[in-house]
Amino acid sequence: MPSSQTQFEYYSTLANQDISETVKNGRYPFQENAERRIFPDAMRKLAPKPDDILLDIGFGTGTILVPFSFVVREAYGVDNANAVTNLSRTCSRPNITLLAGEFPNVRLPRDDFTLIVAYSVLHVLPSREAVHEFVRAAADRLAPGGRVLLGDIPNTDLKNRYQASAVGREFEGEWRKQMETLSDDEMIRAPRSADPVSFDDRMSMDLMLDLRGAGLDAYLLRQDPDLPFGNTREDIIATKRD
Ligand SMILES: C[S@@+](CC[C@H](N)C(=O)[O-])C[C@H]1O[C@@H](n2cnc3c(N)ncnc32)[C@H](O)[C@@H]1O
Secondary structure: OOOOOOOHHHHHHHHHOOOEEEHOOOOHHHHHHHHHHHHHHHHHHHHHOOEEEEEEEOOOOOOOOOHHHHOOOOEEEEEEEHHHHHHHHHHHOOOOOEOOEOOOOOOOOOOOOOEEEEEEOOEEEEOOOHHHHHHHHHHHHEEEEEEEEEEEOHHHHHHHHHHHOHHHHHHHHHHHHHHHHOHHHOOOOOOOOOOOOOEEEEEEHHHHHHHHOOOEEEEEEOOOOOOOOOOOEEEEEEEEEE
């Protein structure tokens, strides 16, 4: 992996490899079952309605996009070109539209989405500025009354607090054992960005301020510990008032 590669390019390369969908989505093979909990959790948090128009930014293998397409009117997904090709091969549904590109620099056919989700995406963006630009652009493309879920946001302060607890220390021991079982291909070797972003308490609060500054009602939510990184990541849900 060349050091100049961005994470967007890295995930584009992963999408073409003969590896499990879980690994393509930036998770470890032992998190496969936990990954299945993401869709029901996102359903609870976004509470989709039959007339909703969904935008899934960074849909990966379609973990959220595909099942949501059964409960909303239209479902749009943006990701790298390889992810678009792969999902169009395996899933053809009349209400799914896939677009290749790097949000927000991608042409979208509409800007009045009633649901937007970006799950496990913010921390792979190249810079702090890119994260803020992404979040403000997502807020901009939300219709009045719409909801956005910025899901699976890492937080090193949350992680430190967890790891300082007895339960966290025990979990850490188990985690290390599982990591030792992984083969080279199963390791996540995402490139470090030239301008690394710290995801911590301050960053979570700054993201909340971005959304509230854009006129949305934003709330920070804890994750269910049974989700893939449920003890150390959190979600933001925000609503644009009518
Ligand atoms: C860690 S994976 C998560 C995939 C999926 N959302 C999930 O949770 O299973 C991150 C995905 O975001 C995509 N991505 C990163 N930056 C993006 C951007 N600016 N616009 C669209 N997709 C992006 C990557 O290509 C990758 O598929």
